[in-house]
Amino acid sequence: MEQPLTAKEQRQILWRLLSYMKNEKRTAILAFFLLITATTLELVGPYLVKVFIDDYLIPRHLALRPLIVIATIYIGTVIIKVVVTYFQLVKFQEIALRVIQQLRIDVFTKMHGLSMRYFDKTPGGSIVSRVTNDTEAIKEMFVEVLASFVQNGVFVCGIFVTMFLLDVKLALYCLFLLPFIWWLIQTYRHYSSIFYKEMRERLSELNAKLNESLQGMAIIQVFRQEERLQKEFAKINDLHYRAGVKNIKLDGLLLRPAINVVYVVSIMVVLSFFGLSALESPVKVGVLYAFINYLERLFEPINQMMMRLSFYQQAIITGSRLFAFLDLTELAPKTKPSSAAISKGKIEFRNVSFSYDGKQDVLKNISFTVQPGETVALVGHTGSGKSSIVNLLMRFYEFDRGDILIDGISICDYSNAELRKNIGLVLQDPFLFYGTIRDNIRMYKQLTDEQIIEAARLVQAHEFIEKLPKQYDHLVVERGAAFSSGQRQLIAFARTLASNPKILVLDEATAHIDTETEEAIQQTLSNMRKGRTTIAIAHRLSTIQDADQILVLHRGEIVERGTHQQLLAQRGLYYSMYILQNGKIDVENCI
Structure with a gap:
């Protein structure tokens, strides 16, 4: 099995992929602004509920005008968040499609500049896989991963800021969960990069075998080679399946289940803290609600980021394959800029x-x-x-x-x-x-x-x-x-x-x-x-x-x-x- 990409190599590929956004700066700035706006509005909801519980519900201070104001702000933030989220998704989709469009053009252009030596030793189906499957996988990174990571990263930071405003001591306890979550992310990245690389290589081999069969169908039928080719195709397909199963098992272990365990532990810590605090002084129900709500909202974006790590790894692996292709030096013979013209043909x-x-x-x-x-x-x-x-x-x-x-x-x-x-x-x-x-x-x-x-x-x-x-x-x-x-x-x-x-x-x-x-x-x-x-x-x-x-x-x-x-x-x-x-x-x- 090939060596997995190092962390440095993955960062280099990521930055190179992001460099394709340089021509979409205005759209990207607008998309990120809308993303941060939607994330900020998401944080407002639990805080408004906390204010309602602690300042109005528990003291039974149910004045109509303040409640209407709180309700109006809450509903307004929800509606605005929906509208902003829609436009943010549209803008990120536009960026993704333009990036993939440029990548495909670059790969297609590079293909025409390669020497015949390269085509002599490379199956056509493998090259087709670069232009189609690989670029499509990268699109998901810009649509799913980039937006999700920025949104959820901002969201997590906002949650911790809000939690510190509510209770500094408890927020510090919760910070101890981050190293374990980081370890889960790094472990998942390491092993999934191996499995995804193997899956992509096998998919390329499947395309090559399919292309070969289509090109030589007459010979295959004349020499009755259908069964042999079916066995060869099935063997490659089985290797692709095995790599996929390994990745599914990894997802099943390190994604949502592992994060859910950490979430349960964090809930136990919060409830224990408030339980012990209740022995000394009254507990603010609104603060308890807000903490539980923020913890739930904290682990949901972490879960989403973990789930989208699969898209990220696919994009990094396919990006490495694409850039390896774009960096090929087996170019067709080059000529100097010249005005020489053929006149006689000797x-x-x-x-x-x-x-x-x-x-x-x-x-x-x-x-x-x-x-x-x-x-x-x-x-x-x-x-x-x-x-x-x-x-x-x-x-x-x-x-x-x-x-x-x-x-x-x-x-x-x-x-x-x-x-x-x-x-x-x-x-x-x-x-x-x-x-x-x-x-x-x-x-x-x-x-x-x-x-x-x-x-x-x-x-x-x-x-x-x-x-x-x-x-x-x-x-x-x-x-x-x-x-x-x-x-x-x-x-x-x-x-x-x-x-x-x-x-x-x-x-x-x-x-x-x-x-x-x-x-x-x-x-x-x-x-x-x-x-x-x-x-x-x-x-x-x-x-x-x-x-x-x-x-x-x-x-x-x-x-x-x-x-x-x-x-x-x-x-x-x-x-x-x-x-x-x-x-x-x-x-x-x-x-």
């Missing part, structure tokens, strides 16, 4: 080496040049490093050694906006966003409907889009699940062409397109490549025979390079790959 890799784990290189001294307008194809077996070259060019990862230049300038010296604007990427597994086809092609750029339609025509997507009920306004469900793989690929291809990039990166872009459609767009792609630098990852060698240069990768190194005919003549790795895909060939006739 690409040069100079002795580039790269490792995902910092131990084993997946790229080793990669060097090649792609002149403006040329097409270079990357081929090789799975794991040879083709996709890693694309990842580095797109700056998804930071290369370790060497340099990558575009138009003679290192990509580190271009702004990310400049790189993204001028490099068009089409992946083998296209991703479509929820929305319309029009929005997926436009991607919120300043494109006219004519430009969108023209891009779709170029990739042969216009024909199937026109047949849809709402055509370009047809709704795309999550990840484009209602479309075939080929249709998703065509839409993704149109999206890239519509942005008119200077550099094209095609990661087996026609893998999911049928042979007839592929042949139809090959000429379009050939026309598009004119004036544009193109890097194409290919598994089907028949699709890249017209490339200006083909690089053959093996275990992270370029082992062959040349045109299609030159590589066949070498009878090396490329030749072997081509034979496997196409059968025996006459090399002499190919040259």
Whole structure:
């Protein structure tokens, strides 16, 4: 089990959470003023009853006018307290919602700034849990805990002040109860932080397992893995349940029951004190009533604070998880502010080496040049490093050694906006966003409907889009699940062409397109490549025979390079790959 947060760490997290209120200073001041006002009005009631009993009821001095005044003040304070409490709760809710709104924006923004390395090793469901469950738990701290602690803290202080005004000696006796109450609070905080941390971690694992199951539902059903995943989910759920039971037992022992014991002891002390005092002098019934009433009111806010300690601990634990996420240093590669612009699209890799784990290189001294307008194809077996070259060019990862230049300038010296604007990427597994086809092609750029339609025509997507009920306004469900793989690929291809990039990166872009459609767009792609630098990852060698240069990768190194005919003549790795895909060939006739 992980070590619980220390008291210092909890204070740091609390202050950091409270710092989110800095933009709500006026609302917070008003909310606290209303809170203190409501608390003060709450203290007035028992004192008015004490005055009525000792000054009017016991002496039988029942003058109508003073009694009407006392009754009016009492009723007035109750009504005003209700109104003030309502507005105080509304203001604290507003603060809480704004704080959570900002926290969610910060987490969401941070997520988009993280490097791909982080997403490679972190389940998506765990990140979702940060944005939803964790921030929701923090909201309860601002609504339930902050207001309650301030209100009840002021209330407890006010009660002791009033008790000292009534009887100094008895009030001093009651002060001896505070150390025991403080010990209960600290004990509860220590153990509940352990249990709540475990519960939050298990909840994150549940979300991760759920997300994994949703993403891989087809594979799960095909391989009949339902029972295995149900067992894994049940195991994590059981661990979450056990942590919850431990916390329930702690609540049952240290919250209301323990405080009730202290309350009973305090009542015994007060009654004993008044009983002994009665042997020497008459006891004021109003003072006795007020003391008993204040003691009851003293322990009720303490009970409320103890009960809300659970919300506090949840907020501190989830706050630690959120701030750990916000403080991550695995950021996407940063660029310096630069006005450098890509004009031609010449690409040069100079002795580039790269490792995902910092131990084993997946790229080793990669060097090649792609002149403006040329097409270079990357081929090789799975794991040879083709996709890693694309990842580095797109700056998804930071290369370790060497340099990558575009138009003679290192990509580190271009702004990310400049790189993204001028490099068009089409992946083998296209991703479509929820929305319309029009929005997926436009991607919120300043494109006219004519430009969108023209891009779709170029990739042969216009024909199937026109047949849809709402055509370009047809709704795309999550990840484009209602479309075939080929249709998703065509839409993704149109999206890239519509942005008119200077550099094209095609990661087996026609893998999911049928042979007839592929042949139809090959000429379009050939026309598009004119004036544009193109890097194409290919598994089907028949699709890249017209490339200006083909690089053959093996275990992270370029082992062959040349045109299609030159590589066949070498009878090396490329030749072997081509034979496997196409059968025996006459090399002499190919040259």
